[in-house]
Every structure is written in structure tokens, then in C-alpha cells.
Amino acid sequence: MVIQRKVCMLGATAVGKTSLVRRFVESMFSERYQATIGVKIDRKLVELDGMSVSLLLWDLQGEDDLQRVRLSYLRGAAGLIFVADGTRPETLTIARSIQESSREVVGDIPAILVVNKADLESEWRVDDESVRAIGFSPENTLKASAKDGRNVEAAFQLLVRQMAARAS
Amino acid sequence: MPDRWAELRGLIVGPERERIDKVERKLDDPRLNVDEVSRVLPEAVQRRAADRELGMALGPVVGEAIKVSVRRDPQPIVDAIFPIIGPAIRRAIASAFSELVESINTTLEHSFSPRGLGWRFEALRTGKSFGEVVLSHSLLFRAEQLFLIHRESGLLVKHLTAPGVKALPPDMVAGMLTAITEFARDSFQVSKQEGLDSLAMGDLTVLVEQGPAATLASVVRGHAPVAYREVLQEAVEGVQRAHAADLDRFVADGVPFEVRPELLEPCLISQLAESKGRGSPWKLVVAAALLLLGLGWCAYPKVQASRAFNRYVTQLREEPGVVVGSVGRRDGQYVVTGLRDPLARDPKALIAEAGLDTAVLVSHWEPYIALRPEFVLRRAGGAIKPPAPVTLAMRGDTLAAVGVASESWMRSAQTTAAAVAGVGAVDFSQLKDSVDVAMRATADQVEQLRVEFARGDVYPVGAFRSTADSMAATVLRLITDAGNNRREVAVEVRASTDSIGNAQVNLELREGRSRALRALMIARGVPSSIVTVNQDSTAGVRQAYLRVTIRPLLQGTP
Ligand SMILES: Nc1nc2c(ncn2[C@@H]2O[C@H](COP(=O)(O)OP(=O)(O)OP(=O)(O)O)[C@@H](O)[C@H]2O)c(=O)[nH]1
Numbered sequence: 023m024v025i026q027r028k029v030c031m032l033g034a035t036a037v038g039k040t041s042l043v044r045r046f047v048e049s050m051f052s053e054r055y056q057a058t059i060g061v062k063i064d065r066k067l068v069e070l071d072g073m074s075v076s077l078l079l080w081d082l083q084g085e086d087d088l089q090r091v092r093l094s095y096l097r098g099a100a101g102l103i104f105v106a107d108g109t110r111p112e113t114l115t116i117a118r119s120i121q122e123s124s125r126e127v128v129g130d131i132p133a134i135l136v137v138n139k140a141d142l143e144s145e146w147r148v149d150d151e152s153v154r155a156i157g158f159s160p161e162n163t164l165k166a167s168a169k170d171g172r173n174v175e176a177a178f179q180l181l182v183r184q185m186a187a188r189a190s
Numbered sequence: 191m192p193d194r195w196a197e198l199r200g201l202i203v204g205p206e207r208e209r210i211d212k213v214e215r216k217l218d219d220p221r222l223n224v225d226e227v228s229r230v231l232p233e234a235v236q237r238r239a240a241d242r243e244l245g246m247a248l249g250p251v252v253g254e255a256i257k258v259s260v261r262r263d264p265q266p267i268v269d270a271i272f273p274i275i276g277p278a279i280r281r282a283i284a285s286a287f288s289e290l291v292e293s294i295n296t297t298l299e300h301s302f303s304p305r306g307l308g309w310r311f312e313a314l315r316t317g318k319s320f321g322e323v324v325l326s327h328s329l330l331f332r333a334e335q336l337f338l339i340h341r342e343s344g345l346l347v348k349h350l351t352a353p354g355v356k357a358l359p360p361d362m363v364a365g366m367l368t369a370i371t372e373f374a375r376d377s378f379q380v381s382k383q384e385g386l387d388s389l390a391m392g393d394l395t396v397l398v399e400q401g402p403a404a405t406l407a408s409v410v411r412g413h414a415p416v417a418y419r420e421v422l423q424e425a426v427e428g429v430q431r432a433h434a435a436d437l438d439r440f441v442a443d444g445v446p447f448e449v450r451p452e453l454l455e456p457c458l459i460s461q462l463a464e465s466k467g468r469g470s471p472w473k474l475v476v477a478a479a480l481l482l483l484g485l486g487w488c489a490y491p492k493v494q495a496s497r498a499f500n501r502y503v504t505q506l507r508e509e510p511g512v513v514v515g516s517v518g519r520r521d522g523q524y525v526v527t528g529l530r531d532p533l534a535r536d537p538k539a540l541i542a543e544a545g546l547d548t549a550v551l552v553s554h555w556e557p558y559i560a561l562r563p564e565f566v567l568r569r570a571g572g573a574i575k576p577p578a579p580v581t582l583a584m585r586g587d588t589l590a591a592v593g594v595a596s597e598s599w600m601r602s603a604q605t606t607a608a609a610v611a612g613v614g615a616v617d618f619s620q621l622k623d624s625v626d627v628a629m630r631a632t633a634d635q636v637e638q639l640r641v642e643f644a645r646g647d648v649y650p651v652g653a654f655r656s657t658a659d660s661m662a663a664t665v666l667r668l669i670t671d672a673g674n675n676r677r678e679v680a681v682e683v684r685a686s687t688d689s690i691g692n693a694q695v696n697l698e699l700r701e702g703r704s705r706a707l708r709a710l711m712i713a714r715g716v717p718s719s720i721v722t723v724n725q726d727s728t729a730g731v732r733q734a735y736l737r738v739t740i741r742p743l744l745q746g747t748p
């Protein structure tokens with residue numbers, strides 16, 4: 023039996039949502055930036071405790087302006103991944119405000135924060151303190167890199183595990 | 191007394207009496223009888239199962255029983271037999287379709303009807319089988335895929351395809367359909383209940399029917415009748431009714447559920463175009479056949495010619511320096527027009543190669559200048575006519591030359607080449623001046639000559655006079671050549687010693703020997719101003735010789 027779950031990727035523009043999905047689904051990365059228009063849907067089958075989960079990944083267009091986030095895309099989602107870019111502190115704030123308004127649509131569903139571009143950590147302009155201040159619990163926060171692949175698999179696994187715990 | 195008898199009898203046979211009463215009651219009460227029979231009936235039937243008599247006895251009864259049951263409530267029977275009938279119908283449809291394609295293939299295989307030829311051409315062009323092409327033209331509509339989608343999340347509940355349809359991963363398609371609906375709703379601010387009705391591209395239409403919790407999308411090829419919408423509506427309503435709880439659970443835990451097949455199957459239908467003019471009298475059929483045969487006969491050479499023409503046009507398009515503009519047919523002739531560089535191959539030469547008849551071709555070529563490197567090179571070559579030792583090449587848009595040429599040619603070629611269309615720059619830096627080359631060759635000869643000395647002496651020995659004569663004569667000739675070509679000549683005298691003797695002595699010997707040769711040169715008319723003296727540390731040989739330098743005369747020198 024394959025269980026289907028919808029997961030949405032949210033965050034500011036160019037933080038690496040599409041790249042994280044691409045790394046996770048196709049194990050590939052590209053330096054080229056191609057902004058997502060609307061939404062792009064991908065699928066990946068993951069195994070959890072002997073159960074198959076088909077993840078439908080909704081990679082949403084990044085928005086720096088909260089007013090323009092299309093929250094209707096979130097309906098029916100079972101989990102959310104908020105993505106920020108460690109080299110741009112303002113993307114953390116944007117992730118935070120999108121998360122707040124997302125509650126109105128989906129309520130309190132499993133959500134994690136991925137601070138991306140960890141391969142550039144020497145150039146990061148956010149420290150652990152400011153990441154913590156965003157309000158995600160430390161165990162729901164990961165530093166990852168779509169470029170070198172670190173923690174990408176782990177991030178999705180973490181979310182899937184939380185979704186499974188919520189369902190049972 | 192009789193009372194006592196009765197008492198006695200009661201005492202003796204009382205228990206038996208009771209048992210007899212019980213048996214009597216059992217035999218009389220039909221209700222208890224049924225209980226008894228029902229207890230043994232299954233076993234009894236099982237024991238006689240092999241017996242045909244029982245089957246024959248039960249046959250009419252069972253038939254009647256089913257009739258009565260269906261009349262009362264058909265649903266249980268429908269439910270029971272659907273799992274068998276659904277796949278059977280599907281298999282029958284699939285095989286009917288493939289048979290249809292096959293029979294169309296064979297009946298039309300040899301037909302030369304214009305329409306048949308058109309379809310055949312389309313099959314060739316698109317790479318589809320002939321049967322498929324015919325089918326696509328005679329099908330009114332066909333529902334190829336059906337998506338039952340959970341409305342809110344866009345997760346796929348069920349996907350059905352018609353036989354022979356290849357589909358993309360349906361769950362991604364379902365998600366995308368939902369996203370598009372969502373996008374349209376957001377963008378055009380319609381009420382929440384309204385949604386996307388249909389999407390159309392080419393002869394494909396996606397019909398979308400929304401229920402409160404489920405969306406049904408049907409991918410249709412051709413034009414579906416209005417009634418088909420109603421079929422979809424009914425199906426969505428049916429799913430909503432039958433699976434309301436399943437749908438709720440689905441969004442909560444993502445666990446798939448089996449949709450009752452009878453709800454969706456009716457949506458996967460198709461309708462063939464009616465064939466017209468059936469049952470024509472045989473004479474008409476024969477006449478029509480003859481006519482078609484005739485058409486086919488005429489059509490065949492035309493098809494050949496059209497193929498040859500297509501080949502010709504394809505070759506033209508690949509030919510460097512030829513640009514095909516318009517291609518078409520006029521008054522029974524093929525017409526092709528375009529541009530042609532005068533240096534390109536004559537398009538007429540290609541006609542024969544393509545097997546095309548010149549009589550059916552009208553072509554018109556406007557001259558133009560192609561900027562392909564090979565054409566620029568040929569044009570430049572024609573303009574500047576390089577002498578044999580010069581090779582030309584194009585690097586980007588730069589015309590580069592290597593080899594040897596006269597200065598005057600270089601000067602004129604430089605300006606001419608720069609004016610050739612397609613030449614952006616001219617690079618002659620790798621080109622050698624022919625005067626320099628000739629003078630250098632002469633100088634090399636002089637440098638080979640040697641004047642010999644005896645050990646420890648600064649006076650030349652041997653045939654030094656004639657050697658000095660030819661040295662001086664050549665140098666003088668070089669001086670004259672240099673004067674004519676705005677160049678100047680410098681001569682350096684060098685001398686060497688053997689390795690015997692001490693360094694100071696040898697140094698003096700080298701100087702002495704150099705000066706001796708210099709004196710010989712000056713005595714033979716070489717101007718003293720251009721002859722300098724140097725040493726050579728080559729050990730082991732006692733000789734003196736010349737080094738000649740030729741350089742352009744400095745600007746402003748008279
Ligand atoms: N160095 C580095 N660059 C990354 C990483 N992830 C993404 N990028 C780059 O960041 C840019 C944006 O990546 P995307 O994945 O397109 O970003 P996005 O969040 O999908 O952007 P939108 O679709 O516009 O919202 C691209 O040039 C990526 O190559 C990472 O982990 N490290």
C-alpha cells in the first residue's frame with residue numbers, strides 16, 4: 023500500500039526551494055537560477071518503517087512580499103518545508119511570516135525550517151542565535167545545502183517522520 | 191380401582207409416554223420441523239452435489255429466486271457480479287479496438303482513394319500507424335484518461351486509461367490540474383464553488399467536473415457530446431455519495447481506497463463517426479472502385495514527383511550559399527524561390543541528383559552574398575589574387591595570410607581584402623616580405639664562408655684572397671639591394687682561436703684575426719662604417735667570418 027502525502031516548499035525567492043527538491047528527487051544541482059512561476063510538482067517515493075509514502079512535492083513560487091503568497095496552494099498539505107538562505111538574513115524573517123499566515127489555511131501541521139546554502143557557511147550572515155529566534159524548535163531546524171547535498175535527505179526524512187507520527 | 195390402574199400404568203410406562211408425546215408434538219409442529227431440516231440440509235445437499243438430479247431440481251428455483259431478488263433490489267447482485275463483468279467488458283473493448291485498427295489497416299492498405307492517400311501521407315509524416323491515423327479521423331471522441339482527484343489536496347485517488355493510451359505519471363498530472371484550477375480561481379476571482387470547467391489543446395480537451403470533495407477530470411480526444419458532461423457529473427455525484435467517508439479519511443492519513451468501479455467505468459467511453467452511404471448497389475461500387483483505381487493510377491506518379499521535389503528542397507536547404515524562400519505548386523508545376531550566392535553550387539546541378547524532372551520545376555534565384563567563412567574566403571581570394579607562396583584562411587571574421595609576398599602586393603591586398611564583404615579584419619603579420627627573404631638567403635651564403643689562420647698567427651692562410659673577394663662582392667650586392675628597398679646592412683666580423691695557449695694570448699689573437707678580415711673587406715670596397723668587430727669563443731678552430739644583419743631603414747633616414 024502506498025500512502026500519498028502532499029508537502030509544500032515555501033520561502034523567499036531564490037533561497038533554493040527548487041534546488042532542494044531537485045537534489046532530493048533527481049540528485050542533481052545547477053548553479054543556474056530559474057525562478058519558479060506558480061508551482062512545480064514533483065514526486066518521490068520514500069520508505070518509512072517498511073511503509074511506502076509517495077510524497078507530492080509542491081514547489082511554490084518564492085515570494086518576498088507576504089501579500090502575494092498564494093496560500094490556496096497549501097490546502098490539503100500534510101507537511102510544510104520553510105526554506106531560508108543563510109547568506110540573506112531577511113529570508114528568515116520572510117519564512118517566519120509565511121509560516122504565521124499559513125496556519126490560517128492548514129492549521130498546525132508538521133513543518134520544518136531548512137536554512138539552505140550551508141556550503142557557503144563561511145559567508146553566512148545569520149548565526150545560530152538568529153535562527154533560533156525565528157521560533158522553530160531546534161530539532162525542527164536543519165542547515166542544509168542543495169549544492170553539496172548535505173542534510174537534504176535528512177530534512178525530508180525528518181518531515182515524513184513527523185507526519186507519520188501525527189497520523190498514527 | 192381403575193384409578194389405581196391408571197396410577198400403576200403411569201408409574202410403569204410414564205417416562206416412555208412422555209417421550210412419545212414429545213415425538214408426536216415434533217411431528218405435528220412445522221416450525222420445529224424446519225429447524226430439524228435446516229440442520230441437515232447443507233450436509234444433504236453437499237452429499238448429493240455430484241448428482242445431476244439435485245441440480246435439475248434446483249435450477250428453476252434458483253432462477254426464479256434471482257429474478258425475484260433483482261426485481262426487489264438490483265444493487266446486491268450488481269455489486270456481486272461487477273468485479274467479473276467490469277474487466278470482461280474492458281477486455282472486450284480493447285480487443286474490439288485493436289481488431290478495428292487492424293481491419294482498417296488491411297482494407298485500406300491497397301486503397302488509392304485520395305483521402306486514403308492523404309491519410310497515408312499523414313501516417314508517413316507523423317510516424318503513426320496507418321490504422322491509428324484513420325481511427326483518429328473517424329473517431330468522434332474518445333475519453334482516454336480519467337483522473338479522480340481529491341479536490342483539496344490534489345492527491346490522486348484513481349486513474350483509469352483507455353486501452354492503448356500511454357500516460358504520464360498520473361499523480362503529478364493530478365497535482366498540476368489542481369494547481370491550475372487553483373491558479374485560475376485565484377487569478378480571476380471567481381467564487382470558491384466555481385472551478386475550471388475545461389482545458390483545451392489541439393484536439394485534446396480536459397473536461398473537469400467538480401464535486402464538494404472530489405474532482406473528476408476526463409482527457410478527451412475529439413468533441414465530446416454535451417451528454418458526456420452529464421455522465422461525468424453523475425459519476426462525481428456517485429463517488430461523493432458512495433465514498434464520502436473514504437474521502438475524508440484520505441486527506442487525513444493519505445491511505446488509498448478502492449473506488450467502486452461501476453462509478454467510473456461509464457466515463458471511459460468513445461463514439462465512432464457514423465459511416466455514410468452504406469449498402470450502395472454493386473454497379474455503383476464497381477464504378478467507384480474503377481474510378482478510385484484510376485485516381486490511384488494518376489496519383490502514383492504524382493506522389494513520386496512530389497517525393498522527388500521534397501528531396502530536392504531538402505538538399506537545397508542543406509546546400510551552402512543557398513537559402514530557400516518559398517516552396518509551392520502553381521499550375522501543375524513545382525515552384526521554388528530563394529537566394530543564392532554566385533559562388534554556391536548551381537541549384538540546377540541538384541535537380542538531377544534528386545531525380546526530379548526539370549520540366550515540372552520553376553525556380554527563381556536572387557543573388558545574395560553569403561557570409562559563411564568558406565564563401566568569404568573564396569571571395570577574398572578572388573579579389574586579392576594571392577601569389578602561390580601565400581595561403582589564406584578565415585579565423586572568425588579575420589582574413590589571415592601566411593607565406594611570402596612582395597611588399598607592394600601586401601599593401602594593395604590589405605586595402606582590397608578589407609573591403610570584401612564578410613571580412614572584418616585582415617591579419618598579414620605572419621606574411622614575410624619577399625625582399626627580406628631573398629636578401630636573407632644571400633646573407634646566409636656569405637655567413638657560410640670562412641678565412642683560415644695559422645696557429646698563433648693573425649695573418650690569414652690558404653685561399654683567403656678569393657674567399658674575401660666573394661665575401662666582399664656579396665656584401666656589396668646586398669648593400670645595393672638594401673638601398674633599393676629602404677633597408678640597411680650591417681656586417682660584424684668574428685674570429686675564433688684554438689684551445690691551446692693562455693686566455694690573454696687567445697683574446698689578442700681573436701681581436702687581431704677579426705681586424706685582419708675587416709681590413710680585407712674594407713680593402714675590397716665595403717664601407718668601413720658598417721663593419722664592426724667582435725669575438726667568438728668557439729674553441730678549436732682558427733678562423734674568421736661575417737655575420738650580416740639586414741634591417742628596415744629607420745623612418746626619416748634619407
Ligand atoms: N551555493 C549554493 N547555491 C544554491 C544552493 N541552493 C540553491 N542555490 C542557488 O540559488 C539560486 C536559486 O535557487 P532556486 O532553487 O531556483 O531557488 P528557489 O527558492 O526555487 O527560487 P524561486 O523559484 O524564485 O522561489 C540558484 O542559482 C541555485 O543554484 C546551495 O545549497 N548552495
Ligand SMILES: [Mg+2]
Binds near residue numbers: 058
Ligand atoms: Mg523555484
